[in-house]
Amino acid sequence: MSSNDGRIPVKSVTSFDADFDVIRDALFTHQVLVFKNQGGTSPKAQYELTRRFDPAATSYGHGKTIDAKRSILHPDLKTIPHQPQVQVIGNGFVSEYEGLKDIRLKHPHHKTFHATAIPAQDDLDFTRFYRWHIDAALYGLAPPVATTLLAVQVPGGRRQICRYDDGTGDELDVPLGTTAFVSGYTMYDLLSEADKEFARSTKVEYAPHPYIWISNAKSCSDGLGLVSQGQEIPLSDLPPIEEDKIQILPLCWRNPVTGKLALQVHPSPVRKLHLADGTVINDLNKVREIVHRLQRPGIAPKMVYAHDWKEGDFVLFHNRGVLHSVVGAFAEDEVRLFRQCNVAASHFPEGPAEGLAAA
Template sequence: MVITATVTEDAPVLHIAAPKGKQSLPHADKSTGRVVLIKHSASSAVDFGAEIYGIDLNNFTDADFDFISDALHKHKLLVFKEQPEMLTPQQQYRLTSSFDPEEKTGGFAHGHDPFLISHNGTNFYGIPKRPAIPVQPQVHILGRGPLPDGHFGFPPGFEVQGIDHEEFHLPPHIPPDEREAGASRFYQWHFDGSLYNIPPPRVGCLLAVRTPKGADVTVRWEDEEGTTMKMAPGATAMVAGSRALALLDDETREIVLHSRIEYAPHAFVWMAGARSSRLGHLIETEGLEKKLEDLPKWEKEKVCVYPMVWKNAVTGEQSLQVHGQGAFKLYLKKSSEGEETVVDDLKEVRAFMDKIMRPVLKPENIYAHPHKEQDVILWYNRALWHSITEFPKSYGPRVMHQCNVAASDHPSG
């Protein structure tokens, strides 16, 4: 069953319960967790990521959470191995929401989900590329292909509609035969967040339910150098904002340390008819964005204006944390006391975003996480960028449970 739907402003929405938070976790005096750093290749400059052993996420305690929180802020990406059973949506939400006990609404980070379908008396919400699980609507299903039979009450034959760069990227696209042979692209480099009104999540969480089976894919930059990178099919690619900041020249680094980005209102609606760069980090300037007066109703005070550099709430580490595709206006300063220059020409905005984003988007700075079924990954959404990657349809379905919750605060520098 392939479902199509349109998101509208007046679509029915599902009530979302508030998070229970860390205070409701079972108590333990000490965690059973163990950290093992991810081993990167000798040619890699990646300095983040760790595997966690000894914690059953379906039964984690307050001591386990303290252990997890400390490890996450230090290593920015955690991979939970040897889970005895598939993580339940309720526990995935409990884990994710525990990072923000001040957040009271428990809202999904991209706002209300529209009504999708009804089956056997149950209403399902979301969109075909991101349906919500009814028992815990902050947990969505991502990927491509059919769900397992009886998966949380979804209708038989329900298929998640995956990403496809032909629908979004500037042509020429990768020919179908080359895609089926393993040629791939980064779809969109981003941090999770709506970019309008709703604060971006502190953390993101993915459970691998089904993973594609096949040889490594070859991700193409399609640049003048012919840059490529091998990675597991269906991998989630990640880079560190701290590395992005470190790679800038001294003058540019000073600018981003003191500058801000204004994101477009309803940014994803605004850019829906536009086309991405082939690297997936920018929107091409072709005049295809919606006019502001044609967007759903928006309010100036709800427009998100964020510093370009965000600070780790625990370690104090600084990260260049930007969303190139949603950028609408720049407020540039060379120093804290310097004069602010406003850049509102989209071509100039994107040229600057390319300048600060492209240096880190090279193979040596990218960690492509090879998902294993039943493993869970947790990442610090305020320090890492990530992108989905494509894989051949013949490799089978990719079914992931994703949870991210709107934060109680907007990021600060």
Template sequence: MTTTASKVAVERRAGALGALVTGVDLAAGIDDETFSVVRQAFLDHQVICLRGQENLTPAGQLEFAARWGTISIHPYVASLEGHPGLMRIYDPNPVTQTWHADTTHTARPPGITLLLARTIPPYGGDTMWSNIQRVYEDLSPGLRGTLDGLRAVHRGTELAASAGLSEQDVTVTHPVVIHHPVTGRPGLYVNGNYTARIDGWTDEESAPLLSFLYARVGRPEYVYRHHWRVGDLVIWDNRATQHAVVGDTAGAERTLHRVTIEGGEPA
């Protein structure tokens, strides 16, 4: 039976961002009206969790993801065999534990990510999201004015080099402040994984400003922390948030399936 909009409930989970969406069974399918309700919740809250999707198959996850846009293929991380665009995410590592937006070292980073929990440890492994639009809006007018005129150099991690990509392949510049393509809302677009320096500045000159901005991203008032359950499908806006994993699983198994949706050039 297809889920209808009348069954959907949206519950805010934190002050800055994040909502729980219930009453949706993606394995059974959802109609266009219900999808519109889910999409609006996503735009309103930047991060949403569709609980109870453990019956969704990899093919079903890809089918649902395609309703959000064109599925992106990661430039150097392999897809799950037979399911192009579906990646396995597992144990937390230093890259995932740093506040970041996904693959900002590409010219057109993903716009949206869908992450489905398959195996969750008995404790630990939460994921946190920060509202980078709120972070920007709360800066002083003077600093906002300075940032508005800057660009930053983004560069891929060592994993890109090990995959055979040259530095030129994984180095781009983006505005330090971008505007959301749907809402127009401005947000901070530098992160601790991929931003190397301010364009036209030296590393030494860039470091104090970037360190200050990174510290703001992780402040509790901007953060929603998600405690995973098997079957949680979390959808987040890569253009309005950054995320980081809490690496406290003590080696217990943690498996999630990720699909990303193509985005445009940040502007």
């Protein structure tokens, strides 16, 4: 994870042609890049840079997921009319921005998604990781290679304590409204040799229409996966399911430049685990327990990069190498305005047995 501190000699992300190979190699090496003072970047330029990592890609990363009113993603994203691959996210009322008028943005709050919540009287001082995830539809469309975020307006000043509330006592001092990142490569490296072998040889099956399937379910207090309370939407109540769109992906994805393996799982929509011997674990509680046990060391406080956003920050992150989470609790009058872009990839990520020449 790296910032634009001289090692990446790029003056502006809006004129990236000559520098793209540098940016690409830096992204796959460092996973998170921060370019300062990029407030003039247009939505079109943001989309073009994001898509440059996979020129054959065209669709917004979550596809039509955000159009489904039952999806957990529906309230959080608004589409820029003249550049529909770019979304507006944030908090508070915005009278006009890039063709959108009189919009009210709502920063996700853990009390709407977690099984337990921090008491209201402590809300401005303490917070949680909302949901550790990768940006991906996980049904039909391949996970995006990269995501870009531009900070247009950032409320400053306050900091909060992000609590795990899982009995460990873990907590982390964070800037208000930070985006938290953890490395899937570190997450893999922290595993025991036995768990590494398990991770390399196992695949995860995601639920069909995953963000509708989990729309009534609640998260663990550390934001890393869901509590099993039987609240998932029955498959019979989901929109029509196309079997060939159900995704069964490796637990580990290989980096195209370094050859390293990342433990890259979106813990919330996991449904089954497919083991090397052909066994399928379909006990949902057990599946979640296994995935959480594997991933939890990788979100320990010392493993988290919590970005301290400033207006004009343009963050580019490797969506196939990191997990990230929204963090923070805003007051109603604290306005936060960001632009986000990712595009569904034209290909699926390589697993441990693939891309060995890169290693």
